[in-house]
Amino acid sequence: MQLHERILELSLSRSFFFPANEPYNPSAGFYEYGPVGVLIKHRIEELWRNTFTKSDGFYEVETSIVTPEPILIASGHVGSFADPVIECQKCKTRIRADTLVEEVHLSKHGERWDGKLESLDRIVEEQKIGCPRCKGELGKTFMFNLMFKTGIGGEQSPAYNRPETAQGIFTAFPRLYKNHGQKLPMAIGQVGRSFRNEISPRQGLVRMREFTQMELEYFFDPGDTKYPGFQEIANEKIKLKVNGQVIAATAGETVEKKYSPNEIMSYFLVRQWEFYRKIGINEEKMHLRVLDLAEVPHYSKGNIDMEIETSFGWIETIGNAYRTDYDLSSHAKQSGKDMSVFFNERKLVPHVVEVSMGVDRLFLALLEHCYREKTEGKDWEWFDFPPVIAPYQVAVFPLMKKDGLAEKAREITEMLRNSGLDVTYRESGSIGRRYARADEIGVPYALTIDHDTLNDNTITIRYRNDGKQERIAIHEIEKTIRENVKKGRVTL
Ligand SMILES: [Zn+2]
Numbered sequence: 238m239q240l241h242e243r244i245l246e247l248s249l250s251r252s253f254f255f256p257a258n259e260p261y262n263p264s265a266g267f268y269e270y271g272p273v274g275v276l277i278k279h280r281i282e283e284l285w286r287n288t289f290t291k292s293d294g295f296y297e298v299e300t301s302i303v304t305p306e307p308i309l310i311a312s313g314h315v316g317s318f319a320d321p322v323i324e325c326q327k328c329k330t331r332i333r334a335d336t337l338v339e340e341v342h343l344s345k346h347g348e349r350w351d352g353k354l355e356s357l358d359r360i361v362e363e364q365k366i367g368c369p370r371c372k373g374e375l376g377k378t379f380m381f382n383l384m385f386k387t388g389i390g391g392e393q394s395p396a397y398n399r400p401e402t403a404q405g406i407f408t409a410f411p412r413l414y415k416n417h418g419q420k421l422p423m424a425i426g427q428v429g430r431s432f433r434n435e436i437s438p439r440q441g442l443v444r445m446r447e448f449t450q451m452e453l454e455y456f457f458d459p460g461d462t463k464y465p466g467f468q469e470i471a472n473e474k475i476k477l478k479v480n481g482q483v484i485a486a487t488a489g490e491t492v493e494k495k496y497s498p499n500e501i502m503s504y505f506l507v508r509q510w511e512f513y514r515k516i517g518i519n520e521e522k523m524h525l526r527v528l529d530l531a532e533v534p535h536y537s538k539g540n541i542d543m544e545i546e547t548s549f550g551w552i553e554t555i556g557n558a559y560r561t562d563y564d565l566s567s568h569a570k571q572s573g574k575d576m577s578v579f580f581n582e583r584k585l586v587p588h589v590v591e592v593s594m595g596v597d598r599l600f601l602a603l604l605e606h607c608y609r610e611k612t613e614g615k616d617w618e619w620f621d622f623p624p625v626i627a628p629y630q631v632a633v634f635p636l637m638k639k640d641g642l643a644e645k646a647r648e649i650t651e652m653l654r655n656s657g658l659d660v661t662y663r664e665s666g667s668i669g670r671r672y673a674r675a676d677e678i679g680v681p682y683a684l685t686i687d688h689d690t691l692n693d694n695t696i697t698i699r700y701r702n703d704g705k706q707e708r709i710a711i712h713e714i715e716k717t718i719r720e721n722v723k724k725g726r727v728t729l
Contacts, residue, residue: 240548244604245441247618248274251678253604254442266438266446273678274600276628276659278449281516281596281603282428284625285451288512289505289592295424295453296417300405302430303387306395311571312404312564314384314397321357322381322436327373333436334361334378341366354378383434385446398432403591406454407564410587414456414578421580421587422457422465422501428596440549442601449596455501456587458580459562462499475510478526478544496527498539498559501590509543509555509592517623518599519606522546525557536563543594545602554602556593562586607679614704620679621702624722629661631718632675636687638664646686649696649711656715676701681727682718705729 248254252271256263270278290297309315323334334357335350342364343349350356357378360366368375384397399405406425413425428451438444471489477496478484488507491497497506506525514520528540543555565586569576577586607620624630631653635646643664650662661680663671668685675683685697690711698717699706707729709717721727 240605240608241441241601244548244601244608247608247677248604253277254600264446266435266444268442268445268597273628277603277622277626278596278600280626280628281599282449282451284512284516285428285594286426288508288515289451289453290424290426293424295426296413297426297428298406298409298413299429300402300409300427302399302432303389303396304399304404305389306397307571308404308408308568309384309397309400311567312407313567314400315382318384318400319380319382320436321354321378323357323361323378324376325368325371325373326376328368328371330368330370331381331436332369332375337366337369354380381436385432385434400433401431401593402427402429402450402452403454403564403593406452407568407589410454410456410565411574411576411578419578419580421461421578422455423587424453424455426451426453428452442597443547443549443552445597451594451596453505453592455505455590455592457501457590458585459588462501464500464504467500467504470504470507473507473510475506476520476524477541478524480529483524497541499590502539502541502557502559505557505590505592506541509557509594513543513545513599515623516599516626517603517607517621518545522606533558534563536561545599547602547605552598552602554595554598556591558591558593560589560591562588564589615676617673617677619676619701621727622679622681623725624681624727625725627679627681629659629675629678629680630682630722631658632661632663632671632680632683634662634668634671634683634685635664636668636685640688641691642686642688645690649684649686649714653715653718658715658718672699672704682721684714700729701727703728 251273253274254268254270257267257269286297306315321334322331323337324331338357338360339350342360361375366375367373384400387396388394389396406427414423429449430447431450432447435444435446438446471487473488474485476483477486479496486496488503491503491506492500497503513523523543523545526542526544528542533540538559538561541557542553544551545554565576577584607622609619609621611618633646633650635642650660653660672683681701683699690696694711695708696711697706698709705728
């Protein structure tokens with residue numbers, strides 16, 4: 238069994254995630270987070286806020302999902318956010334034409350699609366490619382826009398569910414600039430749902446039609462691409478993939494050797510590298526790929542993607558892009574409103590470096606990287622989540638229900654919950670079984686309340702990774718847990 242198949246099974250049974258609308262023969266590409274998964278997802282988002290907005294004094298907004306058409310004309314999505322599609326004449330199945338042609342024909346010759354619809358039609362005809370479902374004849378390829386269309390108050394005002402959270406930040410920028418100091422640089426982040434109507438999504442959380450993004454737009458004066466305090470991180474090392482070769486480089490070198498367009502992007506590369514390591518992504522299975530000029534949009538002055546290795550192969554999980562003034566200038570043109578600012582005694586349109594991260598793919602990679610098989614000491618599969626993203630920081634178990642142990646354990650649970658910790662409580666089943674259940678969802682510490690607790694006010698704390706235990710006083714529990722979480726300590 239492939240790792241992702243096992244992860245899917247565990248996700249379904251342990252409430253990490255599951256397909257949406259299960260009783261209704263669900264459509265592919267929609268997943269829901271269960272009670273355990275949603276806690277981890279929220280921790281990832283909170284850690285992102287701390288790392289990418291709060292720590293640098295940046296701002297966060299929450300803008301509309303339903304977006305009027307003119308905005309997405311300006312951003313280019315109405316015109317070109319599309320995939321080539323082919324329809325079976327017989328069973329009417331729609332298929333991604335480029336994927337089909339690459340899988341059936343091109344990849345056998347080590348080739349990729351050249352981007353022309355005619356080439357797809359020609360190859361389908363020459364190679365007699367039929368419908369993968371019913372072998373029926375395929376029609377002509379056409380471009381299919383990937384946005385979910387709707388109308389505001391009716392069809393006369395077309396709109397779409399946003400394909401990215403970024404556009405709401407661009408349209409809010411003039412007001413935010415005015416309200417928050419009228420100075421550059423200025424950075425604005427957003428966490429929220431975006432939509433992409435994939436033709437035939439596969440690979441679970443890797444290709445979703447509705448997904449969560451964490452995006453940051455850093456607005457700056459194009460005459461000043463220095464990052465304040467860059468020297469402090471200039472010697473931090475990251476791994477880059479340049480022209481197919483993976484190399485180690487310091488942040489400073491990424492700027493000197495022009496792998497990155499400027500200090501600003503290099504600064505964020507270092508931050509995302511740290512962020513990924515902190516939440517439990519295996520450093521051996523990640524790199525930042527510098528895109529070739531042929532791969533980047535015409536307005537871009539540099540793109541670097543974070544890629545992570547999973548059992549689906551290497552997947553892109555972060556896009557870093559130097560978008561210049563493309564977005565603000567396009568919105569100025571489309572709306573007729575001035576999007577420039579007055580800064581350092583001149584009028585200018587700020588440039589933007591964007592850091593765009595997906596939560597769901599990252600979540601999936603995290604499950605794979607933290608998954609641990611049964612070993613001699615542990616007869617169950619478990620997750621080695623760093624305490625900072627574990628669904629619960631601590632589990633509380635009375636050794637048995639009787640003799641007042643359950644009452645004492647509930648009292649301790651309430652005390653810890655009131656102090657702001659996330660606690661899971663369980664009082665039935667053997668203690669070994671309860672430890673196993675906690676390990677299986679990656680809870681780093683378990684507390685046991687026994688008869689001694691009632692006499693001397695101490696409890697046993699058990700560490701997830703080595704199963705070792707120590708005795709601590711009840712009044713020290715909160716402090717001990719918080720220190721352990723901070724240090725990432727999961728063994729005695
Ligand atoms: Zn068919």
